[in-house]
Amino acid sequence: MSLAAPTSKIALRISLSRDDLLMRVGLVALVGVLLLIVALPLWALLAKGFEDRDGHYVGLANYISYFSTPALFNSALNSFHVAAVCTAIVVPAAFMYAYALTRTVLPGKWLFQGISLIPIFAPSLLPGLALVYLFGNQGFFKGLIGGSIYGFDGIVIAQVFYCFPHATMIMVTALATADARLYEAADALGASKIRVFFTVTLPGAKYGLISAALVVFTLVITDFGIAKVIGGNFNVLATDVYKQVIGQQNFSMGAVVGMVLLAPAALAFLVDRLVQRKQVALLTARAVPLIPKPKFGRDLFFTAFCTLVSAGILAILGMAAWGSLIKYWPYNLSLTLANYEFANFDANGWESYFNSLRMAAGTAIVGTALMFVGAWLNEKTRGFGVIRGIVQLLAFLPMAVPGIVLGLGYIFFFNAPNNPLNFLYATMAILVINTVAHFYTVGHLTATTALKQIDPEFESVSASLKVPIWKTFGRVTAPICLPAILDIAIYLFVNAMTTVSSVIFLYAPDTKLASVAAVNIEEAGTTAAAAALCLVIVVTSAAVKALHLLADRFLLGRLQAWRRR
């Protein structure tokens, strides 16, 4: 032993394998891409807020003028007011609906669950259009509501419809994971039902409730379509951005409003992350799942509640559908398909729909590949901690950025004459890039979660067997994660079909999307055709989702026989 060479104090040089090098290069490239499609556009937006119309630096002048213009500042207050009211309505309703789905014996549960998801497949202006039909100046039930539907009330009703599925999904997840033993213990201790609810059920759903509230608040404050259609003279931040940029061509002021809009969204996002970090797994591996037992009074009450909510959702969708089929509202109620001859209302006609399909397909393909490979690189690269941290940060950033803010940033960044990438401006590519960036976070998270669930030693085994890591990615990792990959693709497709906010600044005449065309048609005063276009979008995205469910059930079962025992 005494002959051992004196080697100890020499610093160790770790040499990298080809895999390590490849992955590090990939990760650096990913940082580059995310900087280009997320961070730099936001930076351009931030900078723009400090310039005057001619591009001279003016310090805080724009911000000062913003906060001293009551009309503008008022919109911020309006936004907060609407968001707060919607949150107060949606979260309890979603909680009850989710409670009904998870904790009671509900006849036709799958149907209620399906109906609650419908609004996700619609562009946000659809509920606005339906409300115009029902309560607008020539609405069926105009007499029922004393004043005008345009404004605060209209926005709130439409937002409740639009946000409901998002909150419900979060609450279902929070309530689905319950340990039956806790309830048995509470029962055995003789706790009353009310006490059990407040000491077991509610604390278990606490994080879900907070998360749902923040999501609803952010959705409402950042949504553009609803306020556009039914806001009337009631101004909110998102419509202000649009008016400043499209209406007055005042880009600097648009940027300022965008930053003001970014603040609450980013804050809500930060709070959510902090809260979620505190959450520990309530459900241990040994938990006994809770299976609700029939109880007549409770089940009757919740069936009635769910029926009422579902009826509301279907009524809004049905109204839009019916309105789209009517000749001349409200004077000639005979049915027609004329409103689907989009060429009569918009120069692009059906072409905008095909643009949407192309854009959604492109986003699904490019986005899924980027998000999954990116998440894989970030999870599996050895060492390189700083860069991985940066990727994580950049991947989370889009979640905190309202679409309309990102879209505005894209104008400033990609339209700048000195940007070598400005050839992308006004192409289909920029719409795809923007949509990928806008929805990056959820895809990245889905991929990361799926990757974390597979054995971390797969790569160690591959290395010991001298198999390159990318080969293991292709033969093992990606096939195992196929369901998650499909989830990401469908999520991107549906969102690309329905999104309005970020792409509204970026389309060119020949790349106009269906959702944007619907906004334009509505602006021109043809509600029926706008509703028709929205309906085409709903049917398309719902059909794609249905195909996904079928594929999940039948195709994956066959392709992935190894999942069966």
Place this chain on the structure above:
Amino acid sequence: MTSSSYLEVRDLSKRFGDFTALGSVSLDVTEGEFVCFLGPSGCGKTTLLRAIAGLDPQTSGTIRQKGRDVSGLPPAQRDFGIVFQSYALFPNLTVADNVGYGLVSRRQARGAIAKRVEELLAMVGLPDSGPKYPAQLSGGQQQRVALARALATSPGLLLLDEPLSALDARVRLRLRHEIKALQRRLGVTTIMVTHDQEEALTMADRIVVMNHGAIEQVGSPQEIYRRPATAFVADFVGSMNFLAGTLETPERVKIGGLVFACPMQDGLALGTKVRLSIRPEDVRVRDLPADVANRVPVEVAELDFVGAFCRAALKVRTDGDVALVADFSSNLIRDLGVDIGSHLDVALPPDRVRVYAA
């Protein structure tokens, strides 16, 4: 002597921030040897194994394998096969594809690969499981597949990271023997990490007992069990009585009012606080000669039936504070009519007694 060793670990350290997971560990492993890293969780045994594999490189120190310095090499450029507690079998590939995973990338002919896979599966006792998927196999079978996969490329070094910990007690016993037999047959140098002392004692040629990121003792199973170098090893491996006392002469320890003879102690100063240790099965009861050393009169305070024997808690009658645990065979209990409250004389044979600084 180091020139003959297959694996040389020198001054290996691993730090995570302020925490030292491994503090300057040195170790030699001879070719063909079966070595076990044994220790409680968090002792650094897995850290050491992963450093040897290159999966989590050390902070400093060197590793030479077959004379080649592999200290900074990535895992793919080292020569080892590895088996994990979780099996880490690819769930979407058949058993045959799993076993052949490392062979395919070596560009061997398809027929040759299939033949080798068949051979390997027969070797681990699963000749007909090739077309099955891992989920269709039991835990023990999956671990055999993982073993076959690790051995497929005929690595010079086989690393086993708690390979049996996830299995049932019965399967574990059987696999212990199978792995050991296979290792002996193939003669592959093997390092296994385990926290199960019985596993280490039955399987290893040599055991490396670790604690707090350092090696406590390296030795054959008999050495580790019979002559534990430290109180930690004595306590961790097997059961041990510890009696606190002081060293009176180099061969006598005073415990309360009693004085015990012990092997010659050169390393400890007289008057040092020490712990005298003896294993429960070494406490003698039968046929004590009249002049036997370390005779103690005791009373049986408790008697726990363990199956093949009884574990007795004994109180020394002349000094109630001194207590001992001893294993009594069923025969002995029957023959001497031992029961709770019985009075006996026991002896602690000096050659079985060990002394550690307290």
